[in-house]
Amino acid sequence: MADRPILVTGGAGFIGSNLVDALLARGYSVRVLDNLSTGKRANLPDDERVELAVGDVADAACVRRAMSGCQAVVHLAAVASVQASVEDPIGTHQSNLIGTLNVCEAMRAEGVTRVLFASSAAVYGNNGEGEAIDESTPTAPLTPYAADKLASEHYLDFYRRQHGLEPAIFRFFNIYGPRQDPASPYSGVISIFTGRAQKGMPISVFGDGEQTRDFIYVGDLVEVLVQALEAPVVEQGVVNVGLNQATSLKQLLAAIGDVLGGLPAVSYQAPRSGDIRHSRANNARLLQRYRLPEPPTSMRAGLAKLLGR
Numbered sequence: 664m665a666d667r668p669i670l671v672t673g674g675a676g677f678i679g680s681n682l683v684d685a686l687l688a689r690g691y692s693v694r695v696l697d698n699l700s701t702g703k704r705a706n707l708p709d710d711e712r713v714e715l716a717v718g719d720v721a722d723a724a725c726v727r728r729a730m731s732g733c734q735a736v737v738h739l740a741a742v743a744s745v746q747a748s749v750e751d752p753i754g755t756h757q758s759n760l761i762g763t764l765n766v767c768e769a770m771r772a773e774g775v776t777r778v779l780f781a782s783s784a785a786v787y788g789n790n791g792e793g794e795a796i797d798e799s800t801p802t803a804p805l806t807p808y809a810a811d812k813l814a815s816e817h818y819l820d821f822y823r824r825q826h827g828l829e830p831a832i833f834r835f836f837n838i839y840g841p842r843q844d845p846a847s848p849y850s851g852v853i854s855i856f857t858g859r860a861q862k863g864m865p866i867s868v869f870g871d872g873e874q875t876r877d878f879i880y881v882g883d884l885v886e887v888l889v890q891a892l893e894a895p896v897v898e899q900g901v902v903n904v905g906l907n908q909a910t911s912l913k914q915l916l917a918a919i920g921d922v923l924g925g926l927p928a929v930s931y932q933a934p935r936s937g938d939i940r941h942s943r944a945n946n947a948r949l950l951q952r953y954r955l956p957e958p959p960t961s962m963r964a965g966l967a968k969l970l971g972r
């Protein structure tokens with residue numbers, strides 16, 4: 664059992680490749696299924712225990728082949744851009760919902776039961792804004808991205824009840840860390856700000872910079888994911904992943920300036936319509952089920968790792 668690989672869909676991406684490193688460090692072998700749309704081969708280490716299958720989760724036969732012989736799955740592959748889903752709902756749906764269904768069907772066919780799924784705080788829409796959002800907050804998906812994530816959660820629950828899958832479903836808040844692509848305009852705000860700051864390029868902030876997000880370092884997230892893979896049983900119910908800490912964009916910029924020893928010019932533009940002003944996770948359930956590093960990686964320490972300082 665121990666030498667059967669863990670399948671990581673989207674394993675060549677930002678979170679996936681950080682997870683692959685953590686799994687290898689624990690002695691696992693890993694099979695990555697990735698279409699390399701935003702992921703990169705170079706994100707994966709040159710290690711004989713890592714196998715890269717280049718293919719699409721929207722292709723059922725391809726997912727079935729990748730699933731064969733695996734002991735568990737971490738399903739991260741998705742078009743991770745909300746904006747892309749707004750522009751191309753049908754195209755992104757192939758990856759973001761059909762992909763999940765293909766994973767479920769392949770698990771059923773291959774007798775694999777444990778699956779971790781990357782859902783998103785986007786499923787809450789504007790609900791709970793300004794509070795620490797707990798998992799009982801009503802969902803209100805506002806975009807095709809959020810609708811596909813929420814539907815994926817429901818399908819996984821169906822496969823749990825009907826076919827005995829053991830899904831551990833996580834609603835990620837804002838994850839940051841090394842290998843997040845600063846070149847993508849849809850990438851997380853931290854990678855965009857740090858990417859520009861490192862090059863000395865001016866930084867534009869949409870809005871007054873007082874909007875807040877709950878940022879968690881990718882290294883802390885992958886520790887939780889490994890625990891969920893190894894847990895004897897998966898308790899039912901989705902789990903928010905955040906630190907229950909609100910950091911404003913202004914505070915974030917100050918922290919980046921602190922780590923880099925200065926900042927380029929910062930300008931404030933009109934707010935983007937539809938942007939949520941405050942987003943923060945109530946993470947009581949996360950802390951009840953899993954251990955975060957104690958203390959969790961601070962923003963300053965996380966930025967220092969990201970910036971190689």
Ligand SMILES: NC(=O)c1ccc[n+]([C@@H]2O[C@H](COP(=O)([O-])OP(=O)(O)OC[C@H]3O[C@@H](n4cnc5c(N)ncnc54)[C@H](O)[C@@H]3O)[C@@H](O)[C@H]2O)c1
Binds near residue numbers: 672702739758
């Ligand atoms: N980064 C965050 O803050 C955040 C927040 C909430 C949820 N998530 C979710 O976490 C997961 C990982 O996101 P990320 O930030 O690492 O983004 P990413 O774009 O770096 O990773 C996604 C990976 O999936 C691959 N992929 C996309 N479509 C695919 C397809 N059809 N078939 C096979 N591979 C495909 C990409 O090439 C990439 O390697 C995604 O499901 C995303 O929606 C991320």
